[in-house]
Amino acid sequence: MSSAREEVLGRVRAALAAAPPRPVDDGMPAYRRSDGEPHEAHVALFIERAADYRAEVRRVPRGAEGEAIADALRRRGVRRLAVPSDLPADWLPAGVELLVDRDGGLSHAELDASDGVLTGCALAIAQTGTVVLDGGAAQGRRALTLLPDYHLCVVDAGQIVGLVPEAIERLAGPGAEERRPVTFVSGPSATSDIELNRVEGVHGPRTLQIVVVG
Amino acid sequence: MSDTASLTPRVPFPEAAREALRDTQLRRNLGKATTTIRAKRHAVVSELPDWAELRDAGARIKDRALHRLDEQLLRLEDAVTRAGGAVHWARDAAEANGIVTGIAQRHGVREVVKVKSITTEEIRLNESLERVGIEPVETDLAELIVQLAGDTPSHILVPAIHKNRAEIRELFRRKLGVRELTDDPAALAEAARRYLRERFLRAEMAVSGANFAVAATGTVCVVESEGNGRMCLTLPRLLVTVMGIEKIIPEWADFEVLLQLLPRSSTGERMNPYTSLWTGVTPGDGPQEFHLVLLDNGRTRVLEDAVGRQALRCIRCSACLNVCPVYERAGGHAYQSVYPGPIGAILTPQLVGIEHAPSLPFASSLCGACYEACPVKIDIPTVLVHLRGKAVRAGRSGLRGRFGGESLGMAALGRTFSSRARYERAQRVARQAQRPLVRDGWIERLPGALSGWTAARDLRAVPSQSFRDWWRKRA
Amino acid sequence: MRVSLFITCFNDTLFPETGRATVRLLERLGHEVEFPEEQTCCGQMHFNSGYRDESLALARRFVRVFEGADAVVAPSGSCVGLVRDGYPALAEESGDARLAERVRELAPRVHELSEFLVKRLGVEDVGAYYPHRVTYHPTCHSLRVLKVGDAPLRLLRAVRGIDLVELPAAEECCGFGGTFAVKNADTSIAMLSDKMRHVLDTRAEVCTAGDNSCLMHIGGGLHRSRAGVRTVHLAEILASTEEEPAP
Numbered sequence: 001m002s003s004a005r006e007e008v009l010g011r012v013r014a015a016l017a018a019a020p021p022r023p024v025d026d027g028m029p030a031y032r033r034s035d036g037e038p039h040e041a042h043v044a045l046f047i048e049r050a051a052d053y054r055a056e057v058r059r060v061p062r063g064a065e066g067e068a069i070a071d072a073l074r075r076r077g078v079r080r081l082a083v084p085s086d087l088p089a090d091w092l093p094a095g096v097e098l099l100v101d102r103d104g105g106l107s108h109a110e111l112d113a114s115d116g117v118l119t120g121c122a123l124a125i126a127q128t129g130t131v132v133l134d135g136g137a138a139q140g141r142r143a144l145t146l147l148p149d150y151h152l153c154v155v156d157a158g159q160i161v162g163l164v165p166e167a168i169e170r171l172a173g174p175g176a177e178e179r180r181p182v183t184f185v186s187g188p189s190a191t192s193d194i195e196l197n198r199v200e201g202v203h204g205p206r207t208l209q210i211v212v213v214g
Numbered sequence: 215m216s217d218t219a220s221l222t223p224r225v226p227f228p229e230a231a232r233e234a235l236r237d238t239q240l241r242r243n244l245g246k247a248t249t250t251i252r253a254k255r256h257a258v259v260s261e262l263p264d265w266a267e268l269r270d271a272g273a274r275i276k277d278r279a280l281h282r283l284d285e286q287l288l289r290l291e292d293a294v295t296r297a298g299g300a301v302h303w304a305r306d307a308a309e310a311n312g313i314v315t316g317i318a319q320r321h322g323v324r325e326v327v328k329v330k331s332i333t334t335e336e337i338r339l340n341e342s343l344e345r346v347g348i349e350p351v352e353t354d355l356a357e358l359i360v361q362l363a364g365d366t367p368s369h370i371l372v373p374a375i376h377k378n379r380a381e382i383r384e385l386f387r388r389k390l391g392v393r394e395l396t397d398d399p400a401a402l403a404e405a406a407r408r409y410l411r412e413r414f415l416r417a418e419m420a421v422s423g424a425n426f427a428v429a430a431t432g433t434v435c436v437v438e439s440e441g442n443g444r445m446c447l448t449l450p451r452l453l454v455t456v457m458g459i460e461k462i463i464p465e466w467a468d469f470e471v472l473l474q475l476l477p478r479s480s481t482g483e484r485m486n487p488y489t490s491l492w493t494g495v496t497p498g499d500g501p502q503e504f505h506l507v508l509l510d511n512g513r514t515r516v517l518e519d520a521v522g523r524q525a526l527r528c529i530r531c532s533a534c535l536n537v538c539p540v541y542e543r544a545g546g547h548a549y550q551s552v553y554p555g556p557i558g559a560i561l562t563p564q565l566v567g568i569e570h571a572p573s574l575p576f577a578s579s580l581c582g583a584c585y586e587a588c589p590v591k592i593d594i595p596t597v598l599v600h601l602r603g604k605a606v607r608a609g610r611s612g613l614r615g616r617f618g619g620e621s622l623g624m625a626a627l628g629r630t631f632s633s634r635a636r637y638e639r640a641q642r643v644a645r646q647a648q649r650p651l652v653r654d655g656w657i658e659r660l661p662g663a664l665s666g667w668t669a670a671r672d673l674r675a676v677p678s679q680s681f682r683d684w685w686r687k688r689a
Numbered sequence: 690m691r692v693s694l695f696i697t698c699f700n701d702t703l704f705p706e707t708g709r710a711t712v713r714l715l716e717r718l719g720h721e722v723e724f725p726e727e728q729t730c731c732g733q734m735h736f737n738s739g740y741r742d743e744s745l746a747l748a749r750r751f752v753r754v755f756e757g758a759d760a761v762v763a764p765s766g767s768c769v770g771l772v773r774d775g776y777p778a779l780a781e782e783s784g785d786a787r788l789a790e791r792v793r794e795l796a797p798r799v800h801e802l803s804e805f806l807v808k809r810l811g812v813e814d815v816g817a818y819y820p821h822r823v824t825y826h827p828t829c830h831s832l833r834v835l836k837v838g839d840a841p842l843r844l845l846r847a848v849r850g851i852d853l854v855e856l857p858a859a860e861e862c863c864g865f866g867g868t869f870a871v872k873n874a875d876t877s878i879a880m881l882s883d884k885m886r887h888v889l890d891t892r893a894e895v896c897t898a899g900d901n902s903c904l905m906h907i908g909g910g911l912h913r914s915r916a917g918v919r920t921v922h923l924a925e926i927l928a929s930t931e932e933e934p935a936p
Contacts (some may be wrong), residue, residue, distance in 0.1 A: 006301040008459070011514035012284040019520035021281040022272055027470070029267040031471065047485065073427035104498045107413050108449060141499035143449045164485075165470035174432040176466040179297050181496055183444065184473075184489035202403050203410065204354065204441025204488065299887040306796070466835045490764060507738045539862045577873060579866025580737060582833035596778070628743030631698065631752065644812050656912065666874030670881065671909030671923030674703070681701045681708035685724050 012196040019134055021107060025153060033165045035127070042047060042126040042162045046155075049129030053187025055208040062214045065154060066090045069118065070207055075147045078115040082148055083139025091118065091138075091154065101144050111143060117205075122174065122182070123142030125167045130186040131210065132167060134174040142181055153185075156212035216308040217514070217565045223550035226573035231544035238313070240376050240545050251536045253510035254482025261484075262474070271471040273591040276527035279429070279462045283517065285427040286462045287508065297494020298531060299504040306511050307337035312420060313507050314454055318348050321452055323419040325349045328357070329446040330438055332424030332530070333456050333509060335366075335552045340422065344572050350421070351413050353442035355406050362389040369535060369546050369554070376545060411441065411655050417553030424457040425529065426472060427506070433493045434506065437476055439486050448489050454502035458509050460516075460526040472529060475589035479531035512565035521600045527562045528591040534584035534594065534665070540577060549574060556584035560597040568604045575601035619663065639683070645676050691721045695759035695799070698730035698813045710928035710935065711764045711802060718806075719930070720722070727754045733771045736779070737867045742906045745779050745794040752776075752791050760809065764924045766831030766899045769801040774834050802924055803832060803899055807840035813847050819929045821849030823921075824893040826907065829862050830901040840922055841899055848926060856896075857887045865906040882912045889916060899923045900913060 037045075047057045060068045068180065070093040073081065082099045083092070099106055111117075120138030120178055121131045133139050138154075144164055145151055161167050175182045187208065223230070234240060261266050279286050291301040299635050304310035318326060328334065328350055340350040341363075352361040360366065362385050379571060381396040392405045408419040422443070423632075426435040434455055435441045447453060463472065465591060469491075495504050535541050535555035546554035551571070559578060563571040575598045582596045593612040596644075609615035630640045651657045659665070659672040667673060692715055696708045716792050732747030751772065755761050763769050763870025773796045779856045780789035798922035806812050825845060845853050864870065871877075884907055887895045896911070898904050901922055908920030921935065 004305045004309060007305055008508070008514065010301050011285050011286065011510065012287070012517060013630070014519035015514050015523075016281065016283070020517055021277070021520065021523075024277045024281060028274065028471075031264045031267040031271055031329070031474075032262075033470075058532040060229075066444075096339060112411075115425045125485075130485050135496070135499055140442070143500070146444050146448055164474050168467060168470045168473070172466050174434060174490055177429075179431070179433075179493040179496065180495070181499060182491040184485065186483075186485040191658070202407055202440040202442070203353075203445050205385050228873050228875065235875050235879050239920055277782070342909055359711060370909070381879070436885065451715075492760075537845075539874075539880050540794040540876055541865070575739075575868070577876075579829070579862050579864055579869045579873075579877070581829040581862035581866070583829075583860075583862070588834060596774075598736055599739070599775075603741040604739070606739035606741070624738065624740045624743060628735060628740065628746060631732070631747055634727050634729065637729040644702065658913075664871060666871040667909075669874050670878040671906060673909055676703060678707060679707055681696050682724070682726060683704035684709060 006214060014122055015109050031165070037162060039157075039160075042160050043097065043157050043212065045162075046124055046126035046160045048058055048131060049126065050131070050187070050210055052128070054208055055086060055128050055129070055187050057210045057212060059212040065211060065213045066093070066213045068095055068152070069152065072211065073116070073118075075152060076116065076209075079125045080113055080114050080151065081092045081113040082117040082144055083113075084119055084138060087118065087120070087138050101140050104141055106144070108143065108147060111147035114148045117148040118152045118153060118154070119145055120156070121159060122169055125162075125164060125166055126160055127163050128186055130167075130184050133183045133185065135180045136174055142183060145183070146204060149205055150207045150209070152209045152211070154213060156210050156211055160212075175178060218551045218570070220338055220567050221512075221562050222570050225550070226496075227548060227577040228573065230548040230550055231410070231460050231577070234545045236546045237545070239378060241374060241543065243378055244542055244545055248536045248542045253436055255479060255533060255536065258478045258482055260486055262478070268474055269589055272475045272529070272589050273527060275463055275468045276529075276590050277472060277524075279464050280460065280517065280523060280526050283459065283462065286464060287459060289429040290427055290432060291464055291508075293428075293430065294494055294506050297432045299432065299494040299506055300508045302505060302512070304507055304509045310337050310456060311339055311342035311477065313505075314332075314456065315342050315346055315348065317452070317454055317492060317505055318419055319346060321419065323452070325351060325355050325413070325419075326421045327351050327413055327420045327446050327450065328418040329353050329420065329443045330436055331456060332552055333423045333458055334421060337455070337456070337509065337511065337567060346420065351410075353410050353413070353446060355440060355442075358406060362386075366547065366552075369532060385573070398663050414445040414449055417446070417450045419452040419454065420450045422446055422455045424455050424461050425476065426463050427457060427461055427468070428466050428468070429462050430463070431493060433466065433491050435484055436471070436490045437473075438488050438490075441479065441488055441577065443544055444488055444490055447492065448490065448500045449502055453501045454505045454507065456507045456509060457534060458511075458644065459513050460528075469516050475533055476529055478532040479589040481589070481673065514565040515567070516561070518562060522560065522564050523555065524592050525597060527560070527592050528557050528561065529590060531589055533587040533589065537582070537583040537587045539581060540579065546575075549577065556594045557592070560592075560594055560601060561646050563601055568593070568601060569608050572605045573606060618627060641680050647679065648676055691723060691759055693755055693761045693770070694722050694724045695728060695731075695755065695761050695763040696724070697763055697768045700901055702763060702863065703905070707901055707922040707924050708765050708924040710922070711762070713933070714924060714928040715762070718810070718812065718815060725754050729845045731771050733768055733775075735868055736771060736775050739767065741779065741782070744775075744782055747790070748776050748779050749826070752788065752795055754793055755799070756795050758798065759763065760805065761918075762794075762802055762805045763799070764802045764899065764922060765901070766828050766835055766837065767902055769799055770830035770834035772796055772799045778895075801835055801837060801899060803831070803841040803844055804835060804837045807843055814926065815842045815927050817847050817848040817927045817929055818850050818931045819926045821895050821936065822834045822852040822854060822891075822893045823895045824854050824856045824888060824891040825858055825859070825896055825901060826856055826863065826888075826896055826898040828898050828903045832901050834859060835901075844923070845897070846928060851926075854891045854893055857892055858883070859887075863907050865903050865905045867902070870906060877906075881906060885910050885916065887916070888918060894918060896920050897923050897926055
């Protein structure tokens with residue numbers, strides 16, 4: 001008696017043998033891997049596109065990120081801030097209670113009760129205004145950027161790529177080789193399920209703010 | 215065949231459509247919704263100078279996966295297992311349900327949160343869970359609406375498109391116990407958010423579908439808008455993903471193409487709000503136990519058909535639904551399958567066998583708008599006509615079909631056209647036979663099988679001189 | 690040049706005036722028209738309804754009748770669409786390699802009228818005169834299968850006296866779809882209803898297209914609703930001159 005596995009595989013093989021498919025061409029059609037634009041244009045495009053998806057974006061020169069972070073948190077009224085355990089020291093604001101997620105120590109309830117979360121990112125995509133998290137440096141685990149209602153994300157200008165293919169290529173290391181979970185974030189959460197009006201803010205952080213550095 | 219009840223129309227499409235066409239609210243909602251999405255899709259697709267190349271690449275990627283599906287499945291199984299996940303195989307819906315409920319029961323789970331899965335609608339997982347006392351909680355807003363209403367989904371992407379905001383408000387007031395509630399979409403979304411947040415925080419097990427799974431790496435991908443996917447995929451300790459075997463893609467790099475094609479084709483955005491990729495289990499981050507259920511349930515039957523198997527390329531974007539003039543008017547329920555619209559018309563009959571859904575391939579005027587919109591270039595009109603051929607052949611294999619009115623009529627017409635003498639005689643006969651029906655050069659009533667024409671159209675009378683009569687006279 | 694006219698069973702029987710106009714037009718442009726009388730039907734109805742055996746027989750006949758011709762022209766986008774798009778599939782399915790070869794050879798020489806004029810002959814101004822307000826419906830086959838593009842509109846724009854007005858949502862299917870119009874009459878009529886609304890919104894007197902199948906459906910609906918708008922095939926407009934005006 002064959003197992004389900006053997007039977008399904010058997011059916012697949014039989015189907016393909018009975019009607020052999022025409023061979024698929026080798027290689028790939030030449031879709032764009034780069035838009036040929038200079039990096040500065042990518043930074044500007046990223047800021048524009050992220051804002052299109054209702055993420056608030058601000059750009060500051062290198063060295064000013066600490067101040068920008070503190071300012072954003074102050075304006076938001078954040079008192080209890082969840083953070084991953086490896087944030088750069090000069091990002092950490094004074095006068096705010098830090099909930100450090102060491103070894104996944106913060107419970108769902110604690111994260112839910114925080115006023116927001118501060119992280120960096122893996123990279124950002126200009127064309128689509130997307131920020132990508134891969135659980136690497138300064139990002140922490142997924143629940144950290146999911147439960148709080150406010151996410152302040154620091155993007156270094158050098159992390160911005162132009163198009164989606166470049167991003168996927170760069171993510172092959174963390175995502176495929178290292179098997180880390182990867183999350184693409186393009187604006188705060190939305191639904192178009194009610195008569196197709198896009199409604200922002202269902203689950204996930206309803207406010208996303210981005211600070212672009214450099 | 216209770217296993218495929220979700221895929222098997224009970225009445226022929228024309229009958230179901232007739233009733234749906236009368237629903238003015240459905241017509242308004244659908245018309246507005248599809249027009250809106252069409253415009254959005256058109257705008258973001260026009261932005262890309264390489265859209266044609268991306269479509270070609272998408273078709274190629276999916277064909278590569280399908281043409282060596284057994285190899286790809288084994289690669290995937292191996293990669294997921296090495297990454298700490300468990301892989302299960304399900305021949306049909308019953309088997310898949312058994313696997314999922316078994317996992318839930320072994321862990322003593324009483325409540326399961328669900329995300330993004332028409333596949334679980336296909337296998338009717340919720341019924342199976344409920345039968346053993348486990349409560350499934352739909353977390354996609356539209357699926358929640360459909361669940362609360364005790365209804366069925368009518369669109370792949372926006373399953374509650376047949377409901378308007380006032381109906382949704384009523385539903386939430388009754389079922390969620392929210393008393394003060396306006397019908398403003400933002401308020402409705404907020405009510406859903408609060409109701410579901412509780413469930414997310416206490417959920418022990420989640421069931422998801424998958425948009426893609428990479429054979430080479432074992433990476434599974436879910437594309438979503440609301441954040442409920444991230445909630446389900448991250449918070450519970452136990453995650454089960456039910457995935458049709460056709461969702462496999464060979465390589466990580468294939469995301470370069472598919473994550474461009476899908477968001478632009480489905481919601482008409484450059485990128486959807488959240489896309490989650492995960493591989494097996496990651497210590498300290500998310501579920502610590504992951505199960506992947508590979509589902510056949512008729513897909514291998516589709517694979518057998520050299521012309522029809524391109525339907526398995528489908529990435530569930532629903533672009534074809536949104537451009538289809540038939541779907542726009544008749545709505546999803548008329549197809550009576552969890553897969554409606556143009557893709558449903560070719561996928562459903564192949565999954566269950568043409569004899570169980572013979573009217574679906576005919577539910578189309580063959581306008582071709584779907585093929586134009588499909589991001590993976592499924593030639594839906596060609597497959598529709600191909601399946602019509604199968605339907606006719608299946609019908610003619612029995613005596614009743616072989617000697618039924620249409621079959622005989624078509625055979626007779628074929629013979630008429632196969633000889634000049636017979637054809638010209640038939641032209642003369644038509645000219646004669648129409649006489650009693652003609653008034654002032656027009657026919658307002660055709661009898662019998664042709665009466666559908668004159669239900670709303672006049673027919674100009676057959677002229678007294680055919681073209682070839684004129685040509686001969688002129689010589 | 691010598692043009693073989695593929696009249697289509699439809700036009701031959703129900704719309705002979707379209708055939709007469711096509712002949713007049715091509716002769717006016719200086720071409721010789723021949724009409725192989727053995728032609729009957731391309732088999733589209735059978736093919737689209739799933740009666741593939743019958744349609745294969747008709748495909749064989751078509752190839753036999755027309756394969757000697759330099760150019761085959763038909764005032765019908767859907768029939769030409771079948772020859773170019775459907776015949777290769779039928780031939781392949783039949784396993785008859787010789788037939789497949791003959792189809793491959795013939796198909797590129799079979800043209801719909803507007804694409805023949807604009808793409809093969811390079812002509813846009815055919816010397817026509819038609820002083821009426823006209824709107825153009827691009828049929829699905831000519832639009833998506835043959836991809837004739839704006840050839841019909843270029844031809845129409847060059848017609849003297851014409852008041853050409855754009856049809857809103859022009860690319861939406863009219864709802865004919867062959868047997869669909871009868872088997873799924875309700876949906877077909879729902880689609881027709883919107884197409885008629887768009888036609889009426891243009892305040893045109895005439896709706897034209899390259900396929901009498903669509904025009905029969907649209908025109909039939911307009912006539913039933915006493916809308917005061919009629920349908921005229923593209924060939925008849927292009928054949929119309931001051932000396933011999935089309936109605």
